[in-house]
Amino acid sequence: xxxxxxxxxxxxxxxxxxxxxxxxxxxxxxxxxxxxxxxxxxxxxxxxxxxxxxxxxxxxxxxxxxxxxxxxxxxxxxxxxxxxxxxxxxxxxxxxxxxxxxxxxxxxxxxxxxxxxxxxxxxxxxxxxxxxxxxxxxxxxxxxxxxxxxxxxxxxxxxxxxxxxxxxxxxxxxxxxxxxxxxxxxxxxxxxxxxxxxxxxxxxxxxxxxxxxxxxxxxxxxxxxxxxxxxxxxxxxxxxxxxxxxxxxxxxxxxxxxxxxxxxxxxxxxxxxxxxxxxxxxxxxxxxxxxxxxxxxxxxxxxxxxxxxxxxxxxxxxxxxxxxxxxxxxxxxxxxxxxxxxxxxxxxxxxxxx
Numbered sequence: 001x002x003x004x005x006x007x008x009x010x011x012x013x014x015x016x017x018x019x020x021x022x023x024x025x026x027x028x029x030x031x032x033x034x035x036x037x038x039x040x041x042x043x044x045x046x047x048x049x050x051x052x053x054x055x056x057x058x059x060x061x062x063x064x065x066x067x068x069x070x071x072x073x074x075x076x077x078x079x080x081x082x083x084x085x086x087x088x089x090x091x092x093x094x095x096x097x098x099x100x101x102x103x104x105x106x107x108x109x110x111x112x113x114x115x116x117x118x119x120x121x122x123x124x125x126x127x128x129x130x131x132x133x134x135x136x137x138x139x140x141x142x143x144x145x146x147x148x149x150x151x152x153x154x155x156x157x158x159x160x161x162x163x164x165x166x167x168x169x170x171x172x173x174x175x176x177x178x179x180x181x182x183x184x185x186x187x188x189x190x191x192x193x194x195x196x197x198x199x200x201x202x203x204x205x206x207x208x209x210x211x212x213x214x215x216x217x218x219x220x221x222x223x224x225x226x227x228x229x230x231x232x233x234x235x236x237x238x239x240x241x242x243x244x245x246x247x248x249x250x251x252x253x254x255x256x257x258x259x260x261x262x263x264x265x266x267x268x269x270x271x272x273x274x275x276x277x278x279x280x281x282x283x284x285x286x287x288x289x290x291x292x293x294x295x296x297x298x299x300x301x302x303x304x305x306x307x308x309x310x311x312x313x314x315x316x317x318x319x320x321x322x323x324x325x326x327x328x329x330x331x332x333x334x335x336x337x338x339x340x341x342x343x344x345x346x347x348x349x350x351x352x353x354x
Contacts, residue, residue: 009087013043015144016085016115020047022139025111025148028082034075034105035085036098040064053081057239059268081105084151086114088125094182096128097168100161103132106151113148132157132164170244178244179215184285189217192344193283196317197221199338199346204315206278207231209307211269211300214238216245218281220252223260231261235273239266270299273307280304281315286322298327305331305352314349 019025027033031051038044038054039061045068054070056062065072075081084102088095102112114129116122122145130136133149133156140146173179175189184190197218205228210219213234222232234245246264253260267273269284284300297318304314314332318324320343328335333351340346 009039010041010043011142012087012115012117012144013039013041015139015141015146016087016113017043017047018139018141018146019113019137019148024137024139025113030082032082032110033085034079034081034083034102036102037087037089038065038070038072038085039087040068040070044068044070059237059239059266060270063268063271075105077104079105080108080110082110084110084112086112088114088116089182090120091182091186092121092124092128093167094180095125096164097166097181099125099129099132100164100167103151103156103161104165107153107156108151110151111148112151113146115144115146118143118145132160168240170247175217177215177217177220177248180240180244183238183241183244184214185217186215190214190283191342192317192319193218193221195339195341195344196281196283196315196346197225200225200281200315202226202228204229204279204313207233207276208279208281209233209235209273209275209277211235211273211280211282211304212237212284213241213245213264214283215241216248216252216264218283219245219262220248222281223249223252223256223258227256227258229260229279233263233265233275233277235265235267235269237266237268242266269303270296273303275307276309277307277312278309279313279315280308283317286319294322297322297324301327301349302331308352310352310354311350312352314347316347316349317344318347319343320345 031049033052035054038056054065054072062072084106086102106112116125126147136147136149138147170178170180173187179186204226208229213219213236219234242264249262284297286294286297328349332349335349338346
């Protein structure tokens, strides 16, 4: 099953390649192209040539690229490309770190080309790339701005580049956990997750899973609050979250002074899970970017039911207005709302309907 996620940004991809169709730029004949935060789409499939390397840390989007036959991987730090394409994220520190990486990979005369929708900070993104590279050109199409420049040592602000590269490093957030800019609630403990953690029962036991684990806050709380668990698996679709999640979990286990086996998995929950768990905790996403996708949460519930033992328990937190109760009732014999607070609801579901 293909995961449930936001549609492909074909308009953004079409705008991204406008400088080539307009004759402002030419594609490298040797296929020396790196595409950062690449997205699959008809325009990419029309334009791309053998040898292009696509980077995408979000598992569903990476899988879509792979299904279309693109090479998906990560460029080594010393790799250089004639052209680096970028679809920057909305979070500015994360985007600046990505621009800095693009400038480094294009160093020596390569071109950095980016595209951002006007409604998502296109002018600010263009200003950031201009600060890094110096001279910038731009065009507009589909309410998007596409802009590009050449990465030359003589014009690139190297100290700025190095400082922006450091923005992607893991750092301690306000809740005392390692995190990275751009992750969900990266600089704090998410209110909904904290509410769920505060209501977790201490009799959760055995093998537990965290669906949509982020940087590992909720999993660390499970270890701290539930002394009878023996193992925990974290599932997260954003690869950038995996390293801080693992480190946060290792610290939580060390502080608990117990032996708890664990695994950290880069995975799209909506495609299903192999394994059987005694309990699952989750603060499921219900949107992707600006697209509201409540079916994501419903898919998490269905996948949790399939991954639980018959008497397994699901502990879930969600926005109060989301109509998950009918989905829960279809998959579980007992469903109760534990608490509602700050616009969220904590729900326990148990007795899986097989």
